[in-house]
Amino acid sequence: MQSDSTHLLPNGKNRRLGFFSGIPVLFFLFFSGQGCIPYLYHLGKEQAKILLQRKAISDVLADPEIPETTKTKLKEVEKIREFGIQELALSPEGGFKSFVQLDRPAIGWHVSACHPLRFESYTWWFPIAGTVPYKGYFQLEKAKEEEQFLKDQGFDTRIRITAGYSTLGWFEDPLFSSQLYEDPGDLASIVIHEMAHATVYFPGDSIFNESYASFVEDEGSDAYILKIGGPKLLSERKKSEEETKLYKNLIFETANILKAAYSEGGTEDQLREKKKKIIGDFRKKLLQTKWTRINSKKLAEKDWNNEDFIGTLRYNSGTSYFRKRFLEVGKDFSKFHEEMRKLREKTAEERKVLLEGK
Numbered sequence: 001m002q003s004d005s006t007h008l009l010p011n012g013k014n015r016r017l018g019f020f021s022g023i024p025v026l027f028f029l030f031f032s033g034q035g036c037i038p039y040l041y042h043l044g045k046e047q048a049k050i051l052l053q054r055k056a057i058s059d060v061l062a063d064p065e066i067p068e069t070t071k072t073k074l075k076e077v078e079k080i081r082e083f084g085i086q087e088l089a090l091s092p093e094g095g096f097k098s099f100v101q102l103d104r105p106a107i108g109w110h111v112s113a114c115h116p117l118r119f120e121s122y123t124w125w126f127p128i129a130g131t132v133p134y135k136g137y138f139q140l141e142k143a144k145e146e147e148q149f150l151k152d153q154g155f156d157t158r159i160r161i162t163a164g165y166s167t168l169g170w171f172e173d174p175l176f177s178s179q180l181y182e183d184p185g186d187l188a189s190i191v192i193h194e195m196a197h198a199t200v201y202f203p204g205d206s207i208f209n210e211s212y213a214s215f216v217e218d219e220g221s222d223a224y225i226l227k228i229g230g231p232k233l234l235s236e237r238k239k240s241e242e243e244t245k246l247y248k249n250l251i252f253e254t255a256n257i258l259k260a261a262y263s264e265g266g267t268e269d270q271l272r273e274k275k276k277k278i279i280g281d282f283r284k285k286l287l288q289t290k291w292t293r294i295n296s297k298k299l300a301e302k303d304w305n306n307e308d309f310i311g312t313l314r315y316n317s318g319t320s321y322f323r324k325r326f327l328e329v330g331k332d333f334s335k336f337h338e339e340m341r342k343l344r345e346k347t348a349e350e351r352k353v354l355l356e357g358k
Contacts (some may be wrong), residue, residue, distance in 0.1 A: 047171075054174045102176055113156060117272065207317050211314075244294075
């Protein structure tokens, strides 16, 4: 197994993953020596398709052949985008002014991997976005090939559907047909999350970037639901999310137990036994908890590994830190974003310490 977890391969970023495209010619010349031309070609070809397929939402709304259900959702997205700019102080460069009808069920798929006996993500590096712990593809088969390559080296891996898309303001990112969620709260979540990436982003610091965007997503979508439906609708949404929150907390708890076990050290055999027992206990807790919306049996049968746990932490770290800073500025989103931008002067490790509350 490779001990160096950073590899010079271009990549993209999730949750909500963003595929990077438009690499300058000088970087292309550099990467051509790294054996990355097929990957660059894949990204470039698919990104070009997206650019060509984009249609302004205003044009889609005026098209008599577009179903009214689709138009209703697009109108909602326009409202959410305007709310994000006016009420949440999000960058207008965050996209969502155009629409793309996909010929596949998802925008794409991304691969992530982690060392099997410690919480150390396998990472890739590429211009602008820096070091990231996932590699995105527009075709599932290509993602599976990448995953197999990592599995063959002994890494814990996972392929996830790319729910969101961001080029960090380099292009006007469209809304995709796979994002036309029925629930206005879910629509608000995806739009606000991706707009947050275009508002504050530190190259190479995925933990901060994703956790910050997730915090803004949660606070922002709640504010939007409160505006359109009042306290009753917000209360109903919060209630429906309680079980998901409980499930997520169980993952956090297990992740921290695993992290502590790996930190204690030991032989590979000892660490594997500890890992097996901790994940086994996690499965038992899943089965013992009374769920109404979650299929505990199916989840307990899943082949859980380090990437599942570290992946959850990647998007949900530092909630207490973000909330504290948000309250300090009087829940003023503009001031909050500005305070976050000031952290640019710190290193990724220093920001990580802040998120961990140390």
